[in-house]
Amino acid sequence: MKPILYIILSFILIPIAGAKSFAQQEQLQHMCSLYFSPEYISDGQEYFAQLKPDQKIEFRTTFYGDNTYRIVACTSVRKGDLVFSVYDTEKNLLFSNASYDFSQYWDFKFTSTVTCIIQVDVKSVKFTPGYVMLLIGFKP
Amino acid sequence: MPSVFNKGTKILVVLSLLLAGFFVVSCGGSSDSERKTPIRNQVKPDTLSMIIKFDNSLFPIPSPYQAAALVKKNGIPFEDNLVNSQSNLTKYTTTFKKALNLGIYGTDISYLNIYERTPETIPYLTVIKKLSEELGLINAFDEKFFASLEKNMNNRDSLLVQMAQAYRKADSYLRSNDRKEMGALIITGGWIESLHILCKLATKSSDREIINRIGEQKYPLDNLIELLTPYYYKEPEYAKLIDAFIDLAYEFDGIIFNYSYREPRIDVENKLIQVNSESRVIMSEYHLKTISNKIELIRNQIIG
Numbered sequence: 001m002k003p004i005l006y007i008i009l010s011f012i013l014i015p016i017a018g019a020k021s022f023a024q025q026e027q028l029q030h031m032c033s034l035y036f037s038p039e040y041i042s043d044g045q046e047y048f049a050q051l052k053p054d055q056k057i058e059f060r061t062t063f064y065g066d067n068t069y070r071i072v073a074c075t076s077v078r079k080g081d082l083v084f085s086v087y088d089t090e091k092n093l094l095f096s097n098a099s100y101d102f103s104q105y106w107d108f109k110f111t112s113t114v115t116c117i118i119q120v121d122v123k124s125v126k127f128t129p130g131y132v133m134l135l136i137g138f139k140p
Numbered sequence: 141m142p143s144v145f146n147k148g149t150k151i152l153v154v155l156s157l158l159l160a161g162f163f164v165v166s167c168g169g170s171s172d173s174e175r176k177t178p179i180r181n182q183v184k185p186d187t188l189s190m191i192i193k194f195d196n197s198l199f200p201i202p203s204p205y206q207a208a209a210l211v212k213k214n215g216i217p218f219e220d221n222l223v224n225s226q227s228n229l230t231k232y233t234t235t236f237k238k239a240l241n242l243g244i245y246g247t248d249i250s251y252l253n254i255y256e257r258t259p260e261t262i263p264y265l266t267v268i269k270k271l272s273e274e275l276g277l278i279n280a281f282d283e284k285f286f287a288s289l290e291k292n293m294n295n296r297d298s299l300l301v302q303m304a305q306a307y308r309k310a311d312s313y314l315r316s317n318d319r320k321e322m323g324a325l326i327i328t329g330g331w332i333e334s335l336h337i338l339c340k341l342a343t344k345s346s347d348r349e350i351i352n353r354i355g356e357q358k359y360p361l362d363n364l365i366e367l368l369t370p371y372y373y374k375e376p377e378y379a380k381l382i383d384a385f386i387d388l389a390y391e392f393d394g395i396i397f398n399y400s401y402r403e404p405r406i407d408v409e410n411k412l413i414q415v416n417s418e419s420r421v422i423m424s425e426y427h428l429k430t431i432s433n434k435i436e437l438i439r440n441q442i443i444g
Contacts, residue, residue, distance in 0.1 A: 025316065041205060041300055044307035045327070048315060062359050063415070064206055088417055092401045095413045100406075107412045112419045113352075114399075115359045137304075140209060140297060 024076045028133040032074040035105040040070045040137030047134040049120070051077065053127045058119040060089070061136070065112040068139040072105040073097070073120055076131045080124030084134070087117045098123075204247040205300055207334040207353065208254045214347050218255040222337050223248040224443045226267045231444065235275065236377050239322045240442045242271045243329020246307060251337060253299050261299075265289060272310070275322065280310035321371045328364055328381070329442065331357075336439050339432035351428060355421035358392040365389060381438070388434045396422035 025048065036042070049057045063069055073084040082104065085096035094116065097103050120132050224244050232238045245267050252261045265286065272281035285306050292298040307326070314323040335357055342350040365385050371378045402416035 025312075029312065038301060042304040042308045044304050044330075045311045046308055046315070048312075060359065060363065062356060064210075064353070064356070065419070067206065068412075086413075088399070088401060090399070090401060092417075094404050094415055094417070095406070100408065103411065105411070107410070108415055109412060110415045112415075112417060113356045113421075114415060114417050114419055138206060140205070140300060 024131055025133075028074050028076055028131055032072050032133050032135050035072040035074075036070065036135050036137055039139060041140055042135060042137045045136075047136075049132050051075075051122055051127075051130050051132060056119050056121045057132060058117055060115060060117050062113060062115045063108065063110045064138075065110050065114075068107055068109045070105060070107050070135075070137045070139075071118070072135040072137075074104060074133050075122050077122045077124060077128045079128060080122040082132065083121045083123055085119045087119065089115050089117065091117075204330040204334040205250045205254075205304070207338055208247070208251040210350065210353055211251075211337065211341055212254045214345075214349055216341050216345055216347065216350070218257065219340070220257075220260070222340055223251060223264075224333070226263045228443055229267050229270060232271070234377075235322065236325065236375065237442065238271050238275055239325035240329035240332075242268065242275065242277075243326040243331070244333040244439075244443065245271070246303065246326070247330045247333035247337070249303060250300065253296055253303075256296060258293055261293070277310045277313065280306050280313055321374065324367050324371070328368065331360060331364060332435065332439050332442065335431075335435045339428070339435055342428060343432055351423055352421040354428065354431060355392075355395045355397070355423040356419075358389075358395060358397070361385065361389050361392060380441075384434070384438045384441075388431065388438070391427060391430050391434060394424075394427050398422070 028048070029046065047059065051057075071084065071086070073082050075082040081098075081102040083096060083098045083102065085098070086094045086108070088094060094114075095106065095108070097106060100106075118134065120134060122128075122130070122132065224241065226245075228241075232241050245264055249261055249264050249268070252264065269281060269286060272278060285302065289299060289302055292302070310326065311323050314320060335354065338350055338354050341347070342354055365382060368378065368382050368385070372382055373379070398420040400418050402418060404416055405414040406412075407414065
């Protein structure tokens, strides 16, 4: 009987864990969308990543000149502050929300086209597993 | 047989414990964040931590809508022969081509919509509906979405917002269902069509701003190559597309970029960062012509 019980347990736990992760993603989507006002058009993507110990998450994107963008960053980690920093490709820091109370969204007006590196991290006393999500939109 | 069964059982036990552990950790109590204190010191670039890319691997590329918006802003007249004909739909029998063309038609709709070509837009919505159904993306492009579009057909901004939301939903769905390569193809198709439209119009108008915008596609192209590379051996058609992109990237290497950092201005009250850094693109007519020809060849392979 015992092996059967273990098998049954596995079949129950696997979908539960999957559902939990999916629920966290949905919760993040909802949270991030709150800061994404309708005047901004999404770039059609959701940048989603799982946090890992001692790792930052980054990507590179190009922002066009004469355009205003909104960047929204959210995390499922509650006991931590989400830091998002924007660098140019020469690693000059253009902005970090860590200097401004870790506010989750900021608007960026570019006079010229600039390729940027966006780095995301969660500052907490000890590592807590979770997810981060970023949304980018532009003002038409 | 019994020994195999026991081994399998042990694996399942370990798996179950791991999952149970994960579940317990995830369900752990949580409270509101601790009181936050503003840090006024500038954060220095962190070079010690390991850097990972966003694990959905959907590298961002600039939105195709912006390309269309620039063309309109610069007073370039609309050209109906630039978009992919909706009658080509029947030619797309593979998932590869369907996904790429879903991206292409998405950009076409933006182009038509920005020029307020409502009657021409309607058949394209039908094409998007068909392709999204065939690709299993019906939850993103659902009946509610199309009904809302029809209702707001004459509202240019509303259509753009809804299209962007649907593509975002599709992106999210594909990521959750481990179909990232399809998301990559949709993005790729959208980018190809934007570049095609920009090249055609730049060649005709010699508009400097549009030519610059073409030159600025160097990094987005690098991102696309990186995005598609994991699928190089999936099917021969992936390899062919990536090889064509690599060949195109060589042409972009000939474009000169000048960049100078300027300190940004931060408007705390409005939460607005004015990025003052300046960039300049120097692109010769030779490069415009070569890139234009190469992107047309790539596009023809996809829409044909």
